[in-house]
Amino acid sequence: MGALINLRGRSLYRLMKFICGVAFMMYGYDAGVLGGVLLHKPFLDAIGNPTGAWTIAMISSSYSLAAAVTTVVIAPFTFRLGRRGTILLGNATAVVGSVIQATSWSVPQLIVGRIITGFSIGCISSAVPTYLSETGMEIGDRGPANAINAILLISGVPLAYWIDYGFVQYNGQFSWRVPIIFQCLFAITSGGCMWFLPDTPRWYYARGRPELGDDALCRLADLPLDDPKIQLTRREIFMAMEAEEEAKSSLKWTQFLTSGITDKTPLRIVRRLCICFWLPFIREWTGSSMLAYYSTVTLSQAGATPTLVSLLAGVQNIIFAAGCVPLYFTVERTGRRATLLWGAIAMSTLMLIFTVLQAINPTTSMSWASIGIIWTFLFVMGWSWQGCVWLYCSEIPPLDYRHLGGAITAGGEWLATWLFVMVLPVGLENIKWRFWIFVLTGNVVAVVFVYFLCPETGGKTLEQIDYIFAEPGTFTPGGKGFTGGEDFDTEQQKTWTVEEKSAEVQQAEKVEHGRP
Template structure:
């Protein structure tokens, strides 16, 4: 059967799994302030709305935990096929929702799919991509999430304006099934991960896939042979290990990687970015935008999309540590600035535009300042933690632990996504501007964690990253770690030249 071999084409289709996450974010954020949604679901209060929003994250947490077992058993590609089917079922349930319970059930089912795709698309692309461009390839997943957010929001906006009945949100939620159908149709043409194939002792298929992806089908290409050596060594070590359970991820030789992988996903949530995506309409309504908050939200989503798109071609040159540290420091400053502006110039109210969930308002020039700071925050998030968090967690685990490790990391993302999605709606009601102080403190703590415990992984093969962790080099000195991959490529080039020279000499003798 024909197999796609261009890594960018594979990433473009594969990261549709990320778009599913984006679709689900704005499928809720676009509707929480509209009369079609509020009237049909009887104006849910802040606690109930937090539960509805967070229900998708609850499903994603369960899906991410199961993803590693599914992916290790049936393969990376088949796990994505399963996720597509689950997503389509979830979209149907949401589209046909008759009450809050029905809607929550649909969001939980969709979340199961997002939990699988959010972890295993990263694993799959990281195992397919060459080291020199792995960051941008895996980072395309985050860009796909942002495309999903924007596209779903625009679809929802169009439905809001053109349809005044519950059919408005039903159409939007039904359209969510379309990208899953596209990905489901494309996946049979994807190659399986060469590292998974080797782990299953399907060595010929593994080498053929590496040759297809990195050597134009030539098994003897020096780059292919160098990477094949590292894959074989990783598989040998993996086979000598015991079967992996989640407890094994906290063993003496792996716990540091698990801490890095899980914590980077948790910190990505505690930075406050995805929460801003869920409740962007609330933020702009508090800043006095009123009906224009929908337009303002679209601008924010475009900024998010553009900044991530700009950084992706350069992300492998800049280093993971630089992006993570610069992002957390800048976002810390922005959170404290927004909190200070709202506290100084805002005031308590009973409701905003009839929405009793919002009890703090800031208007005029200070309100515009809050909006500007929110735009800057989203731009910084798009440049840094949004792509870098997913990339980093996909890189730090060795082959034997990778699927379950990244699954556990994504589960950390989703359980905090659930907690924060539930927390923020009542937080805006009860503690107003102090919500931003909490996120500012989180950013302060993560600065120290990243600096002292996150080694640099950019530009190294997955096997070289294993060796770096095993060397126990200090995180802030990890850029000095000597890579071995280029030496192996050069070794295979020399061997290839010698072999060809020997063939020529033999021919002359004959």
């Protein structure tokens, strides 16, 4: 373990990406593992063969609901725990929840296990994207790191499916208990490695622990403290902290009731936090989780035969995961806003075609066309909205509110997942193909939302993003004359010489020591 403690530079950041990816893969695995055994006879025998339709629905949805509640409950404490501490808490409770589920002999015990695991995933989904974004030393680090996270997250779903598929060929109790306990390997690996790693430099500075912040910053950059690059980064962080401190006085809780529309604060803090909630909420409204959770149901509705539906569901999950791969190569070139916007336009078009096909009396060729549209839709979703939403929402909150932004993002994700996963089977049963009009509406809303409310954040440091959202002319950092707004030009900041910035570090240190 000494090697982990002594890692520096890119090797350290690669390990951080791996650990966060493993935690997110557990998140995807746990989301999919129970779905593969819900109708398995040994599983049903173990929990007493429940007959009520709502019982199975509650077993499945208790996980999502617990994750949504967790993000709200832990939000006031995550700033004290830190990004690292929240991830460790999530991994520890994941082991407890998995053991309770795998040893269940009743519905109540299983639901308790699901709730504890939901608490775990609520912690992990709140903290991991922020941890990745705040530990990246280069501007281009954040996009690929979060893309890898998305790839591993969605890869966890087909992994769970195929493990289930292999084990349910047997009839013993182990056939469903082993797949569930398997997720402990993810938690032990991620949590065990994370124990030896630092928190983010920005969190240390925000908590008034500059020595630890300096140490983490120097380890990540593999440079001494007096290096100009380290000094520039420190200065930007402290300058952002000072601006955010000044902006706090104009915050009002009533601004949250209007989703930030009435937000007149200099840094638009409320508006940014509201985007963190609505962007993942809209992502679930577009149909991603509904198609993933009920892949066998939707494929059957699309016309797949019973003999093929299980195999096609497995292929569908692989396609969804494969769709996340291109984001790794494109996100820093095309930007966040363009990826989200053009992805939403393509998804709206595909969902419109799918809805029309479902409204027409199906033939064999139309059934296969519908399945092809679903697969194309999920591929586009994986490339555009699956990873890019996590990335965007980890970038836009100010430093002092980034823990809250992570919690709000995960809360929007899980609240929408629980709501729409509960609604889909009821909708398909009662209004048939017309339910997909509701899903199509979500895709159209996604286009409008991104076009009007989501400025581009790529190509900028986390601190520079403050000035994108700031009202033009509200403040001029360092007295250098550049102002906020979407048209903020990063090149203006580059005109500062290293000597100018380094000379201002003394002022930044005054801010540092004035923090609580």
